[in-house]
Amino acid sequence: MASILIAALSPVGHAEPLLAVAEDLVNRGDRVTVMTGPAHARAVRAVGAAHHVLPPAADLDDAPFDAEKRAAHSGIDALSQAVIRLFLRPMPHQMTELCNALADRHYDAMIVDYGFFGVLPLILGSWGGVPPLLSFTPTPLLLSSRDTAPTGMALPPARTIARRAAYRALTLLSQKVLLRNAQHVADRMLRACGAKPLPVPLLDMGLLADRLIVPTVPSFEYPRSDLPRHVRFVGAVRPRACDTFVQPAWWHTLDGDRPVVHVTQGTVDNRDLSRLIEPTIIALADSDAIVVASTGGRDPRTLRIPIPDNTYVAEHVPHDRLLPKVDVMVTNGGYGAVQRALASGVPIVVAGSTEDKPEVAARVEWAGAGINLKTGTPSPAHVRSAVARIRTDDRYLRNARRLEAAFARRDGVAEIAALVDEVICERSVRSRSPLRTTPDLASRRLES
CATH class of the missing domain: 3.40.50.2000 (Glycogen Phosphorylase B;)
Structure with a gap:
């Protein structure tokens, strides 16, 4: 029996898939704690997991959601502003909750919502005892690639050498100019939390995880010749079956x-x-x-x-x-x-x-x-x-x-459970080996 910590922001698109994962892990005998907002308290209890309540300051604040104002900003600029407001501001509060949870109990692995940036100070800081990290993305794959335009431009994958060169220039523009403010905000917050600055571009933070879980099939994601080895496509993570639905008269x-x-x-x-x-x-x-x-x-x-x-x-x-x-x-x-x-x-x-x-x-x-x-x-x-x-x-x-x-052909929930076992086994083997040192998580991922 493993002990698993799951951390998810409260919006349904973030929390609901990970609640389905939590239910499966509980059913196979694992001890699971779900860190998410109070709105999901009943659902967390229903799947048999413990609930670590995420306070408002540590959660995603999507109110007021002014879609017209957000849509007035285009592409990468809108993405940068959204990242700062919705995901970076809660970082220190999320870090505190994660530290409290990890100090209270030993966890064999943790599955963390990609937008839960509070995990970054732990894996980039001096905090010891961080369990293997599986990052779950509730969005299309954000990692930069030689074959794709930067996230936010909504362009198809490159098919020619000329298009790859153009995308490479756009990626540099995005990282060095358009997303520069978000990157600087992240680094300032990390230093304030006692951690090192990001060794990768902000949207490439999935490189720092032991596994990056993508809940779709490869044929719905752009092909990438430089896809990192730790990325795993698991198929759809279907929501828990609704057994309270009453069919309307129509x-x-x-x-x-x-x-x-x-x-x-x-x-x-x-x-x-x-x-x-x-x-x-x-x-x-x-x-x-x-x-x-x-x-x-x-x-x-x-x-x-x-x-x-x-x-x-x-x-x-x-x-x-x-x-x-x-x-x-x-x-x-x-x-x-x-x-x-x-x-x-x-x-x-x-x-x-x-x-x-x-x-x-x-x-x-x-x-x-x-x-x-x-x-x-x-x-x-x-x-x-x-x-x-x-x-x-x-x-x-x-x-x-x-x-x-x-x-x-894929069962997303079952494949995630298998990945949990995989990273726990890897950590166990590494900890028993007297011939290997254990570099920090960021170094291991960047070296691979």
Whole structure:
């Protein structure tokens, strides 16, 4: 029986996959502690794990989420501002919570949300006894590569030598100029925490982990000839099954002959439903499709348009129940929702402009499994046209089904459990070897 610490930020896209991992580890007999916000207390108890409550100062503060203001900043600039505000500011408070947890109990390994920057002072400082680290990314792979443009530009992978050279120049510009402020903020905070500055660019922090877990399949991520050996694609980490869902009265209509279109703005960027949900409802009001809109917890009464007869609106609809009935999903590009749709063979219309969503949309387009509208505020006409193209051009469905088959060959939760065993075994072998010194974690990863 191993003792595992899991640290996750509170937004559903960060916490829910790791709660599924926690449940699996508990079920196989491991002792698991989940460090996350108080909103997940009941869920943590339900999976049988101990809850280390993450205080507000150590958590991601996404309120107020001003999507329009964020979208006004483009690409890498928006990413830099988001990294500082959402992920760097909580760093010292997260470090304190991690130190308290590690001092209170021995852990054989820890699985840490990629955005949980509080782990950096531990692995770059003099704090001893840091267990093997598995970093879990809830976004497309952020690591820089000779084959890709810098994160935030939403460009496809390079196919030519000239394009690789251009991307190399853009990566240097991104790291040395556009993300310079975020890098300097991180280094200042690390020094204040008694740690060394980052030996890698900030978004490459996954290089410092023993394993970097990517919850997708290789065919949905850009090919990289320089992919580090410790990166592991595990497939989709499916949310825990929802056993409390009560089917609404209209549920049976989804099993008829009419196509079903699902629209969602996720659980974070959903304060203004006029960005995507309202345009989609308007776009398809006179179509033969049934529209299922989920508001991600927002009161459906905040919708400012009449609801047509072919549309049903709910705060939450569990994807494990809904997606098998869906023909097209319209989304703002949340990474987890896109993975679940593709794992169900559902082609996608993506309209996202904040955080990692343009990168998610670009990968949907590159994989041929959907249409990237390249805006976070599409018009009803744009949505209508995109849905019609997906329904009439079977290439999108074929590519979505191809990805579905790739996802079906992997069990993300089980593969993560195997990686936990792998790093624990490696640490045990290393600690027993009298012929080897044990360099710090950062040095080991950079040397490899």
